[in-house]
Amino acid sequence: MKTILSVLFVSIVAGSYAFSGGRTDFKTFDAATVQKQKAIFELLQHPYQPGVSVYKQEFYDIVQAFDFEKSYNLFSNVDAVKEFYYLYKKGLMPFNELFSIYNEQHRRQAIALFHVFYYAKDWDTFYKTLLWARYNVNPGLFVYSLHVAIVHRTDFAKLQLPAIYEIFPHYFFSFDVIQRAQLMKQQGFAGVNKIDNNVYNYVIAANYSNSYVHSYDSQEVSYFTEDIGLNAYYYYFNIDFPFWMGSSEYNLYKERRGEYIIFFYQQLLARYYLERLSNDLGTINEFSFYDEVTGYYPNLRTYYGYPFKSREDGYVGYRQGNFFNIDFINAYEQHLLEAIDSGRFLLSNGTYYDFTYPGGIEHLGNALQGNPDSLNYKYYGYMCMAYKTFGNYLGIGQYFQGTVYPSVLAQPETTLRDPAYWMFMKKVFSFYDKYVTNAGPYAVKEIAYDGVKIESVNVDKLTTYFDKFDADISNAVDVQPLTEDIKSELITFGRVHHYNGVDYVIKARQSRLNHLPFQVKINVVSTVATPSVVRIYLGPKYDEYGHMINVNENRYNYFLLDMFKYDMTTGNNVITRESVNFFHQVKDRTTYYELYQSLMTTVVGQTQSENVEAHNGFPSRLLLPKGKKGGQVYQLFVHISPYHAPQTPPTNDYGTFAYGFNYVDNLPLYYPLDRPIDEYYWYTPNMYYQDVTIYHKTESEANSP
Structure with a gap:
């Protein structure tokens, strides 16, 4: 898995369906942003051990000194904060209870805590309430409320959250993986090699549930x-x-x-x-x-x-x-x-x-x-x-x-x-x-595009394979609270994963589906020069019995690979799209360990290369289904339509962390497959069906020349 060069501060719009899988920007990091990011990273370590995250005396002093009743003026919605404090005095869910947002009592408490984070007027107030909550409330309740607050506060748009599967690995990896991680720590990492100047590096092979029972x-x-x-x-x-x-x-x-x-x-x-x-x-x-x-x-x-x-x-x-x-x-x-x-x-x-x-x-x-x-x-x-x-x-x-x-x-x-x-x-x-x-179906004029005809669609060979992916599951293992005599570069900076003062990182290595990059080339002849929108879908052609699926019955089975604006010119247009640039994918998340390393080596005020990661988006490695060793036939559906400006204009502001939409146009999101299809009027020149075959190979076969 790739190691990034600098800390990943900026995330992009989730669900916008206009972002790419990552890009390189150049930012200048200020000291305040570095400290905020460091605080978030610190407090999401070992969520079930509040005394580990709140490990410094100065942190504990803030927790002890914070008084809600004397701090109401520090929040923009006093009534909401009073509601949380009332619930706290009456008794919140126990620390060792499993949190579920679908439980009414838990949800009421989570919303109330979210309000505390959301309505804090400034970072100082937010940070104090963060420390207080980290030490005093259920870890599931804390992590959920913090996520929602970070995502929905625009002033925290540049803050990066570690992947949720590294915060709570118990929810994502089978119990034997967690057990083996805990056993290795109990055994003192005997026989484990060290990396990065004295860091225990232990890798555990992880599998899926069908390997245990089928x-x-x-x-x-x-x-x-x-x-x-x-x-x-x-x-x-x-x-x-x-x-x-x-x-x-x-x-x-x-x-x-x-x-x-x-x-x-x-x-x-x-x-x-x-x-x-x-x-x-x-x-x-x-x-x-x-x-x-x-x-x-x-x-x-x-x-x-x-x-x-x-x-x-x-x-x-x-x-x-x-x-x-x-x-x-x-x-x-x-x-x-x-x-x-x-x-x-x-x-x-x-x-x-x-x-x-x-x-x-x-x-x-x-x-x-x-x-x-x-x-x-x-x-x-x-x-x-x-x-x-x-x-x-x-x-x-x-x-x-x-x-x-x-x-x-x-x-x-x-x-x-x-x-x-x-x-x-x-x-x-x-x-x-x-x-x-x-x-009912669209009228022909609603799906056609006068003057535009797709002549052909050419696609590279589509190949999938399984490759190994490492996730940092160090949070799965309890650690001893830090003492003043325990020092290393990472520990001094705030990463508390250690065994007897020696840093460690435990990784779960799992085989995950992936695919080779590919190119789609669309050849179009146009008599008009107008802004257009191109949609590329991937769908089935045959059912599990090998029977061709009726076009109307098949319309909901298409997965939207790409959608983008294109300025059509008169004459021949060759539209080329690389799969790595498809619009709604996100790359693999950087591990917690690498994020800490990157943040620690960041030079404040110095311009550095920055790889932008979205906190949400469809995993790029899952764009294609597995296919079969001898190949399996699917089909691309390409449709070109006139451009209709969206109500919410697109933006290139990647500082928006979560929920702003970057719609490409104002047509329905699943257009033109969103309504019943009348086969007699469906096939228009501005659409094209192209058979594609997806081959599944081993990793070595897929990457061999």
């Missing part, structure tokens, strides 16, 4: 559903768009939030289906609480050793103790179906709001998520109730007086690991399908 077909794609990058992508989506957060109060870009939520789920489903086809698996079944659900064995344990519950194959959710919640979910479903069929939302005041296509997509997405931007989220809060029921029953976890029993469906970090959740996403997306089906 009892259901979905485990064939565990390398995809359990990929740490994909699960981090889903986690950060929930940080960028929390279902409890309203747009107006937190300056969350609102224009297309609901539409993006639907698009996000559709794209995940499409990409998952492509991967299933590579393993001869078929259509994703739609979830029902009344039908048997596939089993799942997560092989995860919490920090305190509690196993994430397994589910036997053939489990049916509708059973004793769950009737009430499922009946509620059915009622929400009926409310949504009635609104879709009638084209009207029932408002809380008893009146109706028209949400016919296309403007109603925004409202439908918000209603499905059940967020405060919904026109009536108490009446249409479908997913909120479903999430609670999933974690409580389908995951066979249990709630005892607010306590959460471990279930992968109760944690955004682990949700995608369970095949049942993909079935649930299919169910959620069915509401959108019904909505757009009622709207």
